[in-house]
Amino acid sequence: MDCPDCGTDRTRVVDTEPSADGASVRRRRECRQCTFRFTTYERPEWDSLQVKKRDGTIEPFDRAKLRAGIERAVEKRDVSETRVTSLVDDIESTLQGRETRIVSSSLVGEHVSDRLRDIDKVAYIRFVSVYKAFSEPEEFLRELDAVLDAEVDDFEPATRDD
Ligand SMILES: [Zn+2]
Structure with missing residues (x-):
C-alpha cells in the first residue's frame, strides 16, 4: 500500500481490527519514510454466483x-x-447466502421444485417433468403418484397431536 502523502511503498500496518459484523477489516498504517498515518479498509469482493450445469459447464447465475x-x-x-417475484427473490437469496459461489443447476432445480410443490401441484409437475428429464414414463408416474398421495394427506383431518 503506497503512502498517500509521499507515495513510497514502504508503509507498515500498525494496527488491525475487524469490524463489528466481521464483514471488513480496518487497518491503521504508517509510512516508514514520512511517518504519515492512514487507515485502509479491506472487504471481500464476492465473485458473482455461478451455476454449474449438468454437462459441467459453468455460467453466471441468471435471474x-x-x-x-x-x-x-x-x-x-x-x-x-407477485408470488413468482417473491419466489425468485427467495431462491436467489438462498443461493446467494451459501458459502460457495458455485451452485449446481440441480440444486437450483430442487429449490424451485420444493417451493412449487407447496404453491401449485400442477406447476410442480410441469417443472419437474422438464428439470428431472424423466427417461421413463414410469418415473414420471411415480412422481405424480407421490404428489397425489401428498394431496390426499392434505385433506386428512388433523387428528395427530403436534
Ligand atoms: Zn510517506
Missing part, C-alpha cells in the same frame, strides 16, 4: 432465466406475478 423457468411452469395457473 431472468430462473424466472422464465418458473413462469413456464405456472402458466395459466392461479399464481400471481
